[in-house]
Amino acid sequence: MSDGPQPPGDAYADAVDDQRNTMVAVFAAVTAHLVDEYDAGAVLDLIAEGSAEVLQADAGILLRDAGGDLRVAAASNESARLAEMLQSHTDEGPCVDTISTGDLVRVADLRGAERRWPLFTTATLRVGYASVYSVPVHVEDETIGGLNLFCRTSTVLGDEQIRFARVLADLAALALTQPSLRHRREQLAERTLATLNDRVEIDHAVGLLAGATDLDAAQAATVLFDYARRVRLRPVDVARALVGGSLPPRDVAVGHLAT
């Protein structure tokens, strides 16, 4: 079968296959970073470079920071960085609109956009770009930025290309939210150990109280908790004072001991 004449359209199919293979390589590189400890900035760079490679455009990521200012988070080259900075400085452009509406903005021919974004359009045409796409980066319900694609010739991106860009924008959102998830997990891990430790200190103190008096363990626990309530301390603080020796067991057990 394979030695027959090549059907027409195979060159196109090969090009599509090449693009798919590059897409897979980009996803693999980005997700490999995300499952390990990573630097969010490095992942955003990978995403910008991967978008540029697959979509044959220049790419950048613009994020709105906590103060509401737009900042360039990544760019595949210096022209893309300049086009990003133009939006940040003029506070107008496709990405500004994407962030405020949450929608994808497609500008296949930038020459028609002078009315919509006068400063941005003039300057970006001068940089040499003909088409601009801005794909929203969503975190939960909020749009925190955009993945922007800049083409030097007038370009219409197809559905599959847009889908690819949207997945990369989602991965950018993941890269930005994972560190806070990590922080929450670290806090939880610390709290887990602290809770265990507190419990052990209380158990030690209950034993100490029982060993130093005639109370059994259950009575000693009741006495310790009653005492903590009476003096308005946390049980673990009473336990620490008992274990540390600053609080004599008899002071805690006073009124509960056989005379």
Place this chain on the structure above:
Amino acid sequence: MSGERRVRLRRVVAALLDARGGTGRATAVCDACVSVLSGTDAAAVSLRTPSGAETVLGASDDWAVSLEEMQYTVGEGPGLAAHESGRPVLVDDLGGEATRWPAFVDAAQAAGVRSVATFPLRMGGIRLGVLDLYGRHSGVPTGDAVADAVVLAELALSAVLDHVSRAEGRGEDWIAAANSYKEVNIATGIIAGRLGISLTDAFARLRAYAFAQERTLRAVAADVVARRTDLEESG
């Protein structure tokens, strides 16, 4: 790629968790270790505080629970070594480690253990505990099994954090529900209070007594709490 491995193992854990009725995620991870890792016959997840207190949060069976308690009783073994070093400890043939952990090797071999692999559960710089894997036969784990075990240890850590987070959300006491050594801690306090010695010394006495009597720490502690023994025989 480790992402695929993770997805596959996560599915195994999820299926075993379903089979258990949706509770005990740490135990489901232990079950997954036994079902996926060749050479692993039992697994346990133990938490350990810097002061040395322990809690068994999940175990594949009672044998695993008893082996965890064995390491706790003798105060040495691969789990403790992994926790202290922060690195995995792989023991293909326990018989070769008799000088390193004489008491543990002796007791574990008598219980039928031939190989142990143990992985620390770490979150950044925080050491929470270990995943201990026990085998009835000696043998070197394959590279693939070690790679699976590393991912399962991560899933065990997630299971621990998930367990604590859910319990906190519901206002439940997860320590009381876990297999903790509460009576050992109380018994340690009783001995310290009665003899006027430090908790560290009291724990050492308890451990020495249990070892000399060939009983578990927990059994001896129960006697101390019930005032059935004053440890006098230990000298």
